[in-house]
Amino acid sequence: MAIGPSLPKRLLREPLLHFLILGALIFGFLSETGPAETGASDGQIVISGPEVERMAVAWAQRWQRPPSEAELAGMIHEAVREQVLYREALALGLDRDDVVVRRHLRQKYEFVTQDLAYDTSPDDATLRAYYDLRADRYVQPARLSFRHILFSPTRRGPSAKADAMQALADLQRAKGPQAADMLGDATSLPSGFEDLGAQEAEAMFGPEFVAALLDLEPGRWAGPIASGYGLHLVWLSDKTLGTRRPFAEVRQQVKDDWIYHQRTVANEAVYRTLLERYEVVVEPPEAPSAGAGGGS
Known part of the structure; x- marks a missing residue:
């Protein structure tokens, strides 16, 4: 046979x-x-x-x-x-x-x-299943184009929000972002960004700021939106929402991630097997000694 x-x-x-x-x-x-x-x-x-x-x-x-x-x-x-x-x-x-x-x-x-007990040549069916379970890892990040006006609580104190709201009311009829050139506080930040990746924007302004921008409709002033710098009025001119990248485009990345995951699982299995050879004893810390002069 x-x-x-x-x-x-x-x-x-x-x-x-x-x-x-x-x-x-x-x-x-x-x-x-x-x-x-x-x-x-x-x-x-x-x-x-x-x-x-x-x-x-x-x-x-x-x-x-x-x-x-x-x-x-x-x-x-x-x-x-x-x-x-x-x-x-x-x-x-x-x-x-x-x-x-x-x-x-x-x-x-x-x-x-680290290189024992796991497969390093997964087939496409295995990789596609891994890709489907972790779709958020393989996404083309959102991109944003916007201008902003900063109102700094450090400079304006408690009136920063009221000043921002008043400026927003004055800008409601504006036809474009250029109407804001003389408003707000000076800042080292650029006054506008073109096709900025969401991850870069989060690193600069924070995730809450970017989430608020992604909820806006382009073509009008909105806000105030808070960041670590203060309060911003924002003119969103364009946004591209994050999209899932095709499997064929990220296949190698998926394979690398899958192999790393298998290695981690295999190493943990080896460790658990070795751990069974030992009795683990965790002793309590010593009680603190009594301070001098604590009593007679």
């Missing part, structure tokens, strides 16, 4: 196979990066031939020439120095309870395990 072509794919999805691969990778990783080189005892440091070759190749890639004998000897000297000080630091327990060391080792472990 012939073995179907789908068998290798099924094997690659087996969790047991993933953990066997994971264990082999971690063993190899730790064996190569541990303090002792191949064949070295606790009191022996061996700088192997392949390691010397890697030093020379790295030097040549950086400086575009092979190292001299003195330069190579210097690199070997530094490698020996690193091993000596590394081992002595371990012997003194300097790696224990060190946040920087702990985080570095965590990052190394996650680097070893």
